[in-house]
Amino acid sequence: MSFRPFRIDPDIRRARMPPVELYRDSDWWQALCERVFPRSWQLSPAARFQPRGNGLHPWTLLPGCLDEALLLARDENDRLRCLSNVCTHRGMPLVEKACAANSLRCPYHGRQFDLQGRLQASPEFEAAENFPSEEDDLPRAAVGEWQGFSFAALHPKLDFERWIETLNRPTAPWLNADWPSEPTETREYEVEANWALYMENALEGFHLPWVHRGLSKSIDFASYRTELFASGNIQVAEASQGEAAFDLPAKHPDAGKRIAGYFAFLFPNLMFNFYPWGLSINLIHPRGMGHCRVTYLTFVCKPELRGQGAGGDLDTVELEDGAAVAKVQRGIRSRLFQPGRYSPSREAGLHQFHRLLAEYLCGHEPMPRVIDT
Ligand code: FES
Ligand SMILES: [Fe+2]
Incomplete structure (x- = not known):
């Protein structure tokens, strides 16, 4: 069946x-690869890698999807700029390894570019x-930086x-955190499932008592909530009695809790999960229809709290x-299966993910700016 809006x-x-x-x-x-991912922001795999001068x-960018x-x-x-790494003469890749240089020299016929991509x-x-004309310069992608992390689209x-x-998010407890310049740990997981199924699972706490018997002891399921933003959401999990929790200042909106x-989701495939010990970034890379690769980049600020609470055993x-x-x-795969309805009390983040997908794929109405649930 072909794609239909x-x-x-x-x-x-x-x-x-x-x-x-x-x-x-x-x-x-194919429609996802053409209409969603090229228009999305993606985290640089070097994370906080900050090439100086x-x-x-x-x-x-997104091997197995955009390549x-x-x-x-x-x-x-x-x-910081993000340039095409392909020579504008006949398509030779320009740089194969991270390095420092004043200019770029194509190894095929010697064409030279400056670090802004100009021929x-x-x-x-x-x-x-x-x-030459502008078309002979290297094309550029857009770049953005947040707290030392770099992104491109x-x-x-x-x-x-x-x-x-x-x-x-106003007065978020992570805005002034002192993250290490490199991940404390990097892990990769191969998941035999479509990337969207993985994201859907990450966007609801509904399954916690069923799938995560251990984790659910650390979290108060009744107060689990989702806050929606223009292009993502934050799931807020409160701690069970005696479990590790953030030390929040008195003026914080969640003070007293x-x-x-x-757990912050940035559409379409990125999670920034903040725990009392630090940050776990989860990159979900689509690798074809039935497979995705999940990379965990862990930044530990308070090692004494690692191993405690909701973020204590992320591997399990x-x-x-x-x-x-x-x-x-x-x-x-079932021929009898058709996707069902949403739980209004537990699947607001999942519903938003699907609305954003529809918006990117089919160009429906603009997304609302901020909705609190
Ligand atoms: S491909 Fe780069 S100079 Fe020919
Ligand atoms: Fe889960």
Whole structure:
């Protein structure tokens, strides 16, 4: 079946989930690769890697999905840019390893670019007419930076400030955190499931008592809530009695509550999960219709609290989630299955994810700015 536009009712009480083809049809996969991911913001895999003065860092954007060869380049004034890493002559990749340089020289026929991507020299082109033009410069992707983390987007649908506003939740306890410059730990998980099934699972706490018997002892299920923003949401989990919680200042909106974790989702495939000990960034990389790779980047600020509370054993929680969504991947092959309705009290984040997908894929009405649930 080929891709066909779909709509998600903005009222969760009436809405039905997207057609099952979203997870298993190659035309729908193609539509995602053309309409969603090129217009999305993505975290640089080097995370807080900050090449100083003339630093170059090659980066393949979303391998197995976009496979776009990019180059993060920081010039002598520390201005960050994201350039195409493909020569504008005949397509040779320019930089293969992170390095420092004042300019870029193509290894095929010697074309030279500056760190802004402008063509500086092109041997044997003296007689070419109307040359060079802007089209001979390296194309650029948009870049954004937040607390030392760098992001890029090929053709962003939203400007960076609007996209990142979820992480700028007023007086968020993480805004002045002193993150380590490199991840304390990096882990990768291969999940035999469509990326959207993985995201859906990450966007609701509904399954906690069923899938995570251990974790659910650390979290107060009744008070679990989701706050929606323009292009993402934050799930707020309060701690059970005696479990690790944030130490919040008196003026904080959640002061007086014992918060076990803030789980921030940035559309379409990124989680920033904040725990009393620090931050776990989860990158969900689509690798085809039935497979995704999940990378955990862990930044520990308070080692004495690691191992405690909701973020105490992320490895076990991830394996439980991966096993659950792999089973759903098998379930959605059923010819009799059609996606169902949303729980109005527990699936607001999931409903928002599907509305954003519909907006990117089909161009429906603009998303509301902020809704609290
Ligand atoms: S491909 Fe780069 S100079 Fe020819
Ligand atoms: Fe889970």
